[in-house]
Amino acid sequence: MKCEELLAMLNEYVDGTVDPAVCVEFEKHLAGCNPCQVVVDNIRQTITLYKDGQPYAMPVQFREKMHDTLRKKWKEKFPAK
Amino acid sequence: MTNQLTPETPDAELVRLAKAGELDAFEALTNRYEHRVYGLAMRMLRQEQDAEDVTQQTFLSVLENLEGFRGEASFSTWVLRIASHAALKIIRKRKGLNTVSLEEATEPSDDLNSIPHPEFIADWRQSPEHLVERNEVRRFLDEALTRLDEKHRLVFLLRDVEGLSVRETAEALELSEGNVKVRLLRARLQLREELTRVLGDPARQLVRSHHHHE
Numbered sequence: 404m405k406c407e408e409l410l411a412m413l414n415e416y417v418d419g420t421v422d423p424a425v426c427v428e429f430e431k432h433l434a435g436c437n438p439c440q441v442v443v444d445n446i447r448q449t450i451t452l453y454k455d456g457q458p459y460a461m462p463v464q465f466r467e468k469m470h471d472t473l474r475k476k477w478k479e480k481f482p483a484k
Numbered sequence: 485m486t487n488q489l490t491p492e493t494p495d496a497e498l499v500r501l502a503k504a505g506e507l508d509a510f511e512a513l514t515n516r517y518e519h520r521v522y523g524l525a526m527r528m529l530r531q532e533q534d535a536e537d538v539t540q541q542t543f544l545s546v547l548e549n550l551e552g553f554r555g556e557a558s559f560s561t562w563v564l565r566i567a568s569h570a571a572l573k574i575i576r577k578r579k580g581l582n583t584v585s586l587e588e589a590t591e592p593s594d595d596l597n598s599i600p601h602p603e604f605i606a607d608w609r610q611s612p613e614h615l616v617e618r619n620e621v622r623r624f625l626d627e628a629l630t631r632l633d634e635k636h637r638l639v640f641l642l643r644d645v646e647g648l649s650v651r652e653t654a655e656a657l658e659l660s661e662g663n664v665k666v667r668l669l670r671a672r673l674q675l676r677e678e679l680t681r682v683l684g685d686p687a688r689q690l691v692r693s694h695h696h697h698e
Contacts, residue, residue, distance in 0.1 A: 438692040442602045449676045451612040459526040481505040
């Protein structure tokens with residue numbers, strides 16, 4: 404496997420969906436290629452950083468206003484309830 | 485008629501009750517997804533007012549279209565699809581365009597053969613666990629996101645932040661799975677590049693030799 408081929412399979416490898424036979428090839432390449440190892444590490448860290456990042460808090464006032472609007476619309480849609 | 489709604493009540497059950505006119509069930513669905521929708525909108529738009537508009541529009545649209553929701557996709561995928569389109573609409577408007585199309589993005593550049601090679605390769609100075617707590621890192625992460633083309637950004641957010649599968653992301657954006665994969669790879673590589681330029685340790689930078697080893 405060449406570096407370019409590894410790059411093309413990067414998603415599947417990182418997501419753990421790579422075909423087992425390809426995975427063996429992938430890891431064989433990684434074992435002998437330090438730059439590719441670091442790229443794979445960097446990609447994993449990048450994903451972790453975004454996934455575990457601080458969430459955005461929805462402003463409380465906005466939330467209340469939105470729920471009021473939705474309730475009003477709901478009552479127009481289901482007047483009987 | 486009152487139903488016992490709990491945090492464990494499945495989405496599909498809440499959808500069924502909401503369709504039957506149960507406001508409580510609709511509110512439970514809204515409570516369950518509003519934060520994710522708002523977060524997605526903030527990361528796409530980086531502007532509170534616009535993120536609020538997207539959030540409200542999304543749930544108004546859910547309310548209006550609930551009867552038509554047949555459950556082919558999961559409710560969460562459906563909601564995120566509506567939110568994605570609402571966010572894109574605002575982005576297109578900002579750019580002075582009126583059309584909302586994700587498909588127009590199927591350009592030659594979405595070809596696997598043209599994936600850019602990693603350039604700055606270095607171990608990071610700190611682990612993500614440490615980095616995630618720093619406010620300036622969050623700002624920098626968001627800035628790196630905005631530099632992504634919106635079609636790549638949206639795929640990355642749905643897949644890697646919202647945790648949708650490739651198939652669900654494809655459903656939400658009405659794209660082929662192949663297209664989602666290529667966009668995701670581009671997004672991940674570009675973000676890796678930008679993050680590593682800032683977070684990487686220059687003393688440990690690796691230079692890739694130009695001949696590619698087997």
